Amino acid sequence: MADNPTGSPPKSLTHDPESYENLYRGKPAFPGAPAPEAIPWDVRQAQPRLMELEALGALKGHVLDVGCGLGDNAIYLASHGHTVTGLDSSPTGIEQARARAADAGVQVHFDVADATRLTGYEAEFDTVIDSALYHCLDHAGRNAYAAALHRATKPGARLFIYCFSDDSVNGVIAPMEAVQASEIRDTLPSGGWRIDFLGRTTFLGNASGFSGSFGKLPDSVLAQMPSELAQRMQRMAERMAVILPLIDDGRIHLPCHVVHATRMD
Template sequence: MSDSDKPFDYAAADFNSVYTGGELLEGAAIKVVPWDIGEAQPDVVELEQKGRFSGAVLDIGCGPGDNAVFLAGRGHRVTAIDAASAAVDQARERAAAAGLEIEFAVADATDLAGYEGRFDSVLDSALFHTLPGPARPLYAAALHRVTRPGAQLSVLCFADVPGGMPAPLSVPGEELRATLTEAGWEITLMELSEYAGVAVGMEKFFERTGQRPRLDDKGRTRLPVWKVFAERVSG
């Protein structure tokens, strides 16, 4: 098997490197941040309009910060966390440029020690599917620990459906539902939606994985995601 035929080692993805001009995946030639569209995700805008965020809001896996900046700009009290320090640095710069106060931190999403019982709302915009399988239950449990009873969780997660991202970056609906339910989250809505991403610089990755994502009128990729609403169950 030639190098061009080998599957990518997603477990070795370097999320910190890609924010500083490095490569996200060896052999994928990805030197752009694929999820950095320079504005909040369209679904996040819609979620805010639907009242999914109130009280203390956690943006977990905040990336370059555009979702957090949008939510703070709408008057929400936001804490934004990412495991990649370079992402948090960029997010801080964008918040400062917008004149907004957001609490940023570098932290492990599967732990979140020190944040117990703090949040009323959580946004996961494309974090769940980046975690290796064994880490996903730990992550869902950590979110339960850091939220208050009745907290609302909104998740956008690459969906294991035709036209979607390759496994393990796409998640079967049954796995997502079971993981959240077992961690104390009651799912109130689960439906397919689309996630906007960067097309330029992703050509080699899509060629190797056989993907032909739909492009929108802004030239951005539109990939299928599960849009999940869940409510924290006490306990």
């Protein structure tokens, strides 16, 4: 049980760029954690909800995949004729995304960038997809992120966000950050975005990714976390231990908010 009931977790336990760089290099995300058996969000395909958006014709013009990770969403969109830029904070993640795009035979512009700044990108994108980045930012980071996206997009641009919620899917909860709907309703409009739809959906995850760094944190690491966060991770690990042997395809569905928003001029 954690003995840090109210404080914030140490910087080494937050989702700073170094933790993601470590994961992409096959190292523990947090000091004292085991090495990952897999990247939790690496499902080797585009997210099903993104595929639906593309099939419905919702993605227009130059598309930004922000927090693109290993690039599977961006690669899928490029393979369907879209002009896509994929940005991520991890140089190793971007390097691997470029390799995947080359293997797929598609053209995607991948680059390293801070999503809360998006330096060098001004009024460039018509559509933004955020597939599990928003919940990785703290409150100040989310405000800066919304403003940065506004600067980087054209008038009338559309924004599609998928971020962890407090719901559960057959007892499976989000492993760490769960964003409150009220926070989204406050943050996006203040950054220049009109929310057109806010609802519930799921995010496809790699089950093996929750048996390593995110599923077996030792007590010494959990003790450095706020009690609520430590308890959430413990509950997730306990649930994963039960269901992992029963999963045939190695994938799980995690609870998410889905947000459709439009850039206000």
